[in-house]
Amino acid sequence: MMSWIQRKNLFLIAILCLCVLAALPLPASSYVLMWVFLMAVYLTLALSYDIVGGFLGYMNLGHSTSFGLGAYSTAILLNHDFGLALALFLAIVFTAAFAAIVSYPFFRLRGAYFALATFGLISLMEVFATNLQHVTGGSGGISTPPGDHMVPAYYLSLVAASGTVILSHLLGRSRFGLALLSIREDEEVARSFGVPTFSCKSLSLVISSVPAGLAGGIYVWNVTYISPPAAFGLEIALSPVVMAMLGGTGITLGPLVGAVFITLIQELLWIKVAYFHVTIYGVLLVLLGLFMPGGILRTRWLWPVVQRLGFGEKIDYFKKQEILQR
Amino acid sequence: MAYLLECEGVTKNFGGLVALKDINIQVMKGEIIGIIGPNGAGKTTLFNIIAGALPPSYGKVFFKGQEISEKPASEICRLGIARTYQIVRPFNSLTTLENILIGLSFGRINPPAYKKRVMEAMNILTFMGLGTKANNAAETLTLVEKKYLEMARAMATSPEILLLDEVLSGLGPAETVRAMDTIREIQAFGVTVIMIEHVLSVIMELCHRVIVLNYGVKIAQGKPNEVANNPRVVEAYIGNVEMGEQETLNA
Numbered sequence: 001m002m003s004w005i006q007r008k009n010l011f012l013i014a015i016l017c018l019c020v021l022a023a024l025p026l027p028a029s030s031y032v033l034m035w036v037f038l039m040a041v042y043l044t045l046a047l048s049y050d051i052v053g054g055f056l057g058y059m060n061l062g063h064s065t066s067f068g069l070g071a072y073s074t075a076i077l078l079n080h081d082f083g084l085a086l087a088l089f090l091a092i093v094f095t096a097a098f099a100a101i102v103s104y105p106f107f108r109l110r111g112a113y114f115a116l117a118t119f120g121l122i123s124l125m126e127v128f129a130t131n132l133q134h135v136t137g138g139s140g141g142i143s144t145p146p147g148d149h150m151v152p153a154y155y156l157s158l159v160a161a162s163g164t165v166i167l168s169h170l171l172g173r174s175r176f177g178l179a180l181l182s183i184r185e186d187e188e189v190a191r192s193f194g195v196p197t198f199s200c201k202s203l204s205l206v207i208s209s210v211p212a213g214l215a216g217g218i219y220v221w222n223v224t225y226i227s228p229p230a231a232f233g234l235e236i237a238l239s240p241v242v243m244a245m246l247g248g249t250g251i252t253l254g255p256l257v258g259a260v261f262i263t264l265i266q267e268l269l270w271i272k273v274a275y276f277h278v279t280i281y282g283v284l285l286v287l288l289g290l291f292m293p294g295g296i297l298r299t300r301w302l303w304p305v306v307q308r309l310g311f312g313e314k315i316d317y318f319k320k321q322e323i324l325q326r
Numbered sequence: 327m328a329y330l331l332e333c334e335g336v337t338k339n340f341g342g343l344v345a346l347k348d349i350n351i352q353v354m355k356g357e358i359i360g361i362i363g364p365n366g367a368g369k370t371t372l373f374n375i376i377a378g379a380l381p382p383s384y385g386k387v388f389f390k391g392q393e394i395s396e397k398p399a400s401e402i403c404r405l406g407i408a409r410t411y412q413i414v415r416p417f418n419s420l421t422t423l424e425n426i427l428i429g430l431s432f433g434r435i436n437p438p439a440y441k442k443r444v445m446e447a448m449n450i451l452t453f454m455g456l457g458t459k460a461n462n463a464a465e466t467l468t469l470v471e472k473k474y475l476e477m478a479r480a481m482a483t484s485p486e487i488l489l490l491d492e493v494l495s496g497l498g499p500a501e502t503v504r505a506m507d508t509i510r511e512i513q514a515f516g517v518t519v520i521m522i523e524h525v526l527s528v529i530m531e532l533c534h535r536v537i538v539l540n541y542g543v544k545i546a547q548g549k550p551n552e553v554a555n556n557p558r559v560v561e562a563y564i565g566n567v568e569m570g571e572q573e574t575l576n577a
Contacts, residue, residue, distance in 0.1 A: 182428045185418055193479065
């Protein structure tokens, strides 16, 4: 039935999806556009979270720090009459630099301690955003110059999301990606086999912060407002984690499926059973966690399809086949 | 005489416990050295110090005349000392091939070009008899296969010294013979092998020289049969025996 889902068709499938999404602004209402826009933002966050959370195996609960920093610095720069491109660029540089600095103390921690410390970081950022009134506007947040940016922002978010997909895909098959996986499996052994563990960990945090910072910038440009809870709140912090884990961590396709699935479910529930949606949403998550512990993609009927697509494999699939047949 | 590896007065304290006390060892190129001793004698601690997983409390380790006791494990691996673990520690969810690729890509000073890596990893796997398991996740292998994978991953770093920590324990008789052949072949490639082992028959047959540790002290070293007749070694293994009884034991 799903035999057209093959590795050789993968590129075509991706192009097709992109074409449909690119043509969407023509017929769709701004409601649908906003919904897909938010999906793309969450997708970018979930995928970039998965670089540290899935490949490296360090649960970075503070991933939204990068999102918030990107959003705030873009907003501040836009208010100082920087152009969008320059504002986004500087915001990304700032976010990446911040990630490089915090990686030093944080990667001295492991496991639950790392997760808790990074979780503490977003609370700290929220306190900063609330109290540094003259920079961040305090608890009232910041508004950026108004304007209807829906369609260009929508395209930008698509670019960011597909860029992150490509980044994650390339990472999964690179030497660097292999180093991250070995650290996930056994950090001490990885180090004794020559993997420079500390610099790999730092670099992965920096790489994962870039798409998140960009997503924050695009978000604030479109929504024209950012406040401490929107940038550093629980929802933006935990949603990407849940999406990645629900889809399947450590596979490029995982966070993608998770992000689409969750935004879809949330929206449907909100439309159909408003005010009861949060309860059903929670029950659904618990059930999925119970019955699909490895994520949706690792279920028995989907995993073969995933493998046929060449995901879940870190080395060039065809090259490997060729060698084995010799 | 320049030694390939030299431990000079290596001492390791864990708090008040002296795990190794003033150990002096010289290893020449091409040797197969056996390290034996009762449980808790400090054999694995010695490996950890040579491989750089632990720093020595006192003393120095030299590799080709260069001091390595202060260097991190990753650098020592790249210099040419690779190890296996007593309790196997493969990268479980990665495939066998990927396990080898990690040693190949990171454990060498000059890793081969990307395209050659997979080929070379396959060669190593085939040499170790794991060729058909290349695409299997390491966690699906049997214990014996995992031990070979450990050796293969260490060999992938193209080491000059291979530290084998009890690779033969838990193997059946036929498997033991095969593993001994593999170790001989590895030595024939010009790799110096230092192995910790409890199976004395293997030590007797395979090793050129044996070093005996007991309570962190080197109590004997020499040719296998010399060491086996050393009264201090017998005492360490069996307990304090009268000289008369000891001769019956040796007989």
